[in-house]
Amino acid sequence: MSKIAIIYVSRHHGNTERLLSEAAAGMDIELIPLSILGERDLCVYEAVGLASGIYGFELDQGLTGFALGGAALPKKLFVIYTSGMGRDSFGTSFIKKLEASGHEVLGHYQCKGFDTFGPFKLIGGLAKGHPDQADIEGCRSFLCGILSQAKTGTKEKRINNVIFDVDGTLWDSSEIVASSWTRAIRENTDLDISYTAQFLKDRAFGRTMEEIGRVLLPNCTDEERKQLAKLCFEYEDRDILVEKAYIYEGVYESLKVLRELGYELFIVSNCQKGYVEVCMDQCGITGLIKDHLCYGDTLAEKDVTIRQLMDKNSIDASEAIYVGDTAGDQNASKKAGIPFIHAAYGFGKAEAPEYVISDIRELPGLLEEINGGKR
Numbered sequence: 618m619s620k621i622a623i624i625y626v627s628r629h630h631g632n633t634e635r636l637l638s639e640a641a642a643g644m645d646i647e648l649i650p651l652s653i654l655g656e657r658d659l660c661v662y663e664a665v666g667l668a669s670g671i672y673g674f675e676l677d678q679g680l681t682g683f684a685l686g687g688a689a690l691p692k693k694l695f696v697i698y699t700s701g702m703g704r705d706s707f708g709t710s711f712i713k714k715l716e717a718s719g720h721e722v723l724g725h726y727q728c729k730g731f732d733t734f735g736p737f738k739l740i741g742g743l744a745k746g747h748p749d750q751a752d753i754e755g756c757r758s759f760l761c762g763i764l765s766q767a768k769t770g771t772k773e774k775r776i777n778n779v780i781f782d783v784d785g786t787l788w789d790s791s792e793i794v795a796s797s798w799t800r801a802i803r804e805n806t807d808l809d810i811s812y813t814a815q816f817l818k819d820r821a822f823g824r825t826m827e828e829i830g831r832v833l834l835p836n837c838t839d840e841e842r843k844q845l846a847k848l849c850f851e852y853e854d855r856d857i858l859v860e861k862a863y864i865y866e867g868v869y870e871s872l873k874v875l876r877e878l879g880y881e882l883f884i885v886s887n888c889q890k891g892y893v894e895v896c897m898d899q900c901g902i903t904g905l906i907k908d909h910l911c912y913g914d915t916l917a918e919k920d921v922t923i924r925q926l927m928d929k930n931s932i933d934a935s936e937a938i939y940v941g942d943t944a945g946d947q948n949a950s951k952k953a954g955i956p957f958i959h960a961a962y963g964f965g966k967a968e969a970p971e972y973v974i975s976d977i978r979e980l981p982g983l984l985e986e987i988n989g990g991k992r
Contacts, residue, residue, distance in 0.1 A: 620764060622647040623666035623697070624654060626677040632699040632730030633670050636748040640756035645764065651680055664693035664723060664763060670730060671700035671707045681711055685718060695763050696725040697756065701732025701743030705948060723766050724951045726759040728752035751918065755952060758924040762954010765934035775988045778932045779875060779980075780923060780955075782941035783886040783896050784822045785963030787977075788864045790896075791817045794853050798833065801852040802845065810834075818964040822943075850889045857895050864900050865962070867978040872905045874981045883930070884909035885923050885939070919945065920952035927953070938987075940980065944968060958983065 623646060627634035637648050649657070659665050667684050669677035676698055684690065694715055698708050705727055712722050729744035729752065748756075781787055791814035799811045812833070821829045830842035837845065872882055882905055884893050890913035897903040910926045917925070927937060939950040942963025947970055950957035959970035960977065967973075972987065974980055 620645050620662065621664045621666065622649055622659065622662045623668050624649050624651050624659075624680065624683075625666075625668040625697075626651050626670070626680045627668075628670060628672070628677070629733070630731050632748055633668050633697070636699060636728065636730070636753060636756055637668060637697070639748075639753045641760055644757075644760060646760060651677075651683060654683075658689070660689050660691050662691055664695060664766070665690055666695045666697055666763070668697035671698055671702075671704075674707060676708060676711050681714075684711075685714055690720070692719070692721055693723055693766070694720045695723045697759075698725075698727045699730030699748060700727065701730065703727070703729035703744065703747075723763055724759065724954055726756050726952050728755060751921075754921050755918055758921045759952045759954060761924055761928075762934040762952075766954055776936055776938050776956075776984060777879065778881045778883065778927075778930075778937040779984065780883045780885050780926065780937060780939045782939070782943075782946050782960070783884060783888060783893060785818070785942035785965065786865075786940055786946075786960045787868050787884075787900060787902075788896060789964075790853075790857055790863070791815075791822065791964075792863070793856050793860050797852040797856040798849040801849045805848055806845065808834075822964055850892070854891055854895050857899060865977055867976065869901050869905075871977045871980055872902050875984070876905050878981060878985070880984065881907045881930075881932075883907055883926055885911070885919060885926055887912045887919055887922075889913040918952075919949035923949060923953040923955070927955075938984070940974075942967075 623637055625633055625637060625648065641648060667680055669680045675681070696708050696712055700707055708725055708727060712725060715722050729747035731742055731744050731747055733742040784790060795812045795814045795817050802808050802810050820832050830846040834842045834845055875882060884906055886893055888911045890911065893909045893911050897906055908926060908930055910922050912922065915922045915925055923939065927934065934954045937955045938958060939946065939953070939955055940958045940960055941947065942960040943965030944967050947957045947959065947967040956971050958972040958974060958980070959967040961973050961975050972983060974983060
């Protein structure tokens with residue numbers, strides 16, 4: 618019998634059913650439509666997923682009514698949903714109700730799904746082509762994390778692997794990057810554009826290279842953005858090596874302490890190829906980091922890149938944690954199936970993160986507290 622099952626409802630275009638069937642292909646997961654569930658005993662599974670499209674800004678009422686109406690379910694649950702608008706917040710209320718009823722919600726995954734409901738039909742629908750391959754790979758990555766948690770139990774093993782974000786977590790290169798990007802644009806185009814460090818913190822850092830291109834050069838074609846973004850990154854890497862970015866105080870010392878305590882350290886970032894290496898060199902931490910991956914390596918969303926790094930290094934989800942400074946980092950951690958530490962001293966905010974540090978020097982003590990002294 619499978620370790621986990623997913624009870625689902627998929628109406629209209631079958632977005633959720635297609636997402637699940639393709640993402641879970643070949644995995645030890647049983648997919649069960651709510652309509653044929655019957656009297657099946659769900660407590661024999663170590664975890665159960667609840668999945669549906671979003672209808673009227675919430676998950677299917679039949680599914681939520683089933684889950685919250687006294688059905689016999691295992692303690693560990695997770696949630697998956699698709700919607701035309703792709704809003705993460707659509708599942709928040711349901712997840713909070715599950716937790717209030719005593720369940721442990723291992724995580725949730727959401728993505729866009731083709732939607733022609735009501736007025737959306739008049740404009741040809743929303744989110745055409747979704748779920749796409751990236752959505753499916755993201756869901757598969759999420760399910761890998763859920764399987765690991767269901768198999769081992771998140772709290773039964775010691776967290777030995779710490780994965781770090783870069784910008785806003787280990788250092789702040791925003792002043793140098795703003796200057797180098799502005800110079801790259803002005804020296805190579807007729808565009809009258811300049812950037813500030815605050816603009817980059819608010820609008821650019823943490824995004825993929827394609828997303829950054831759309832933010833920085835909204836009036837350019839995709840090909841123009843691609844070429845200019847590449848040029849900006851080249852200027853950036855050269856300037857950082859010469860001018861030295863601001864490294865948060867205590868980074869080297871804290872990572873050194875973590876290595877002495879037996880933790881393996883990694884980096885996953887949404888940056889271009891070469892940037893992580895520059896960061897490690899400037900921070901003096903190259904010898905402390907076991908491995909790293911970035912968007913430039915995988916061309917995938919951050920949660921997928923996290924899972925690829927974990928798979929490459931044979932890291933179980935129950936033994937890993939991600940440290941980042943933005944809501945995007947938090948969402949990527951959830952999708953990858955690992956807990957999240959919010960670096961509150963960085964660029965962004967997070968919604969009710971599991972753990973928070975206001976200084977990176979707090980990290981070794983927090984991890985030892987989380988592990989409860991387990992060796």
